Amino acid sequence: MTNTDDTIFSLEDVSVTFGKLKALESVSLDIHKGEILFITGSSGAGKTTLLRLLAGQLKPDSGKILLPKKLTGSKLFISQVFQDLKFLMNKTCEENLFHSFDRKIYPNKKNFLSEMRELCKILGIADRLHLKMDKANGGLKQKVALVRALLARPDIVVLDEPTGSLDVDNARKVYEVLSYYNMKKKLTIIWASHNRELVKKFTGRIIHLDSGKLVYTGHACFI
């Protein structure tokens, strides 16, 4: 593995086991700043485990992982959208979005509100923000989770099946929003999906996992 200056994650021979199950086996990988990386693989291939490693929620059993703080010297902010979407269910979608309202990022509340409305409008959920989370369907929840993650203005966003409850058109919208943030704000996107056909339509680097092993790395359009 050769680390370039813009490397923000570096994994060398990383393995993770849960009991007898090898969730990841000798995975080596570099992730660069401003990159769009798709992690594909069937269920149980180790996608979520890899994401959790990158999000700092897991430690490898063997191998070496260098996180952004070690590599860049500064702590990069990571937003996560995992499959178990965490919301306050008795609150509305809008109230849940306000968890991303950080005064350090938005000294003026108007900026936060306009960005929130803009994102919600693009994703087609602006008229459903008043709904309580426990009344929201899976698609709405996924979109709200994505908006919340983006409103935090992260340096890196880690997404686990972010379009699992969405049709192809809505999945494309999500991709377009993310690639806009990638271009404009140099957002690093790490997106795990079992749907290889969907990912092929997008632009970015792709890695494919099979039974915990990294079996392919290359550009999405060449898969």
Next chain:
Amino acid sequence: MFYLNNFFKVIKDNLLSGILLSTISLILVIYMGNIDLFKNKVIGLYPEYLKGPYFYGLLSASENHSRIRRKMLELPGVNNVKIIEKNEVKNRALEILDNFNMGQEDEFNFEYLGMEVSLDREVNIRGQELIRGYLIRLAGEENITLGKIYPPSISKKLKENLDLFNRYGGIAMAGFLFVVWLFSFFALRKKIKKVAFLIEQYQRKRSVEIKIVLSGVAFFYLIGCVMSYPLPTTQWYVVAGVGAVFIVLMTMLSGRSSWEN
């Protein structure tokens, strides 16, 4: 302000445990600072417990009873001096005479006030005699007639119970309040943990849980201090101790923010 605001939002969403935690925090601060005051208030509901031996006296109505009462109350060992009004004494006397078919109001001129002198429980017989002697000298031997000394009128059972309360009641009450406080704290903690987790996930903030909890409890602690301020009996070192216990407990109980379903 951000953390306090979030504390109140959690309280708003969980009214029962929120109000319980806020109220008990307040009560705990005020109570612990004035534990003796509250204990004495409860004991004060049973005046017979504080009252030791007592005796009655008949005092000439022409005497300045207010002065005598004041002077007597200044005496160590005197717990209370109660003046019984002239009419009340007269009626009582007539009642007794009537029982013997002796009294007729028109031929009975009874110009006396009654006086009930209660002594402290620990005054010994020598002390009791000295107090009686002082009262006689104060009123003049010819102006006062004293009755016999009665033992304290409290029942043995009540006295035992109140002795027990006097010894352990204050601390038992504090313990009870503390348990209720812990209960309400744990009921609210799970909700605070969730909010703290979300804030840490999507804002550049750390140790949110402890900051929310500390700001909320500190708020009610300060209100408790302000409310205790006019009470002259407040023991401020105890209040400070309660504050220290709050901080230590919060720090111990608030760990890394996590999402618990």
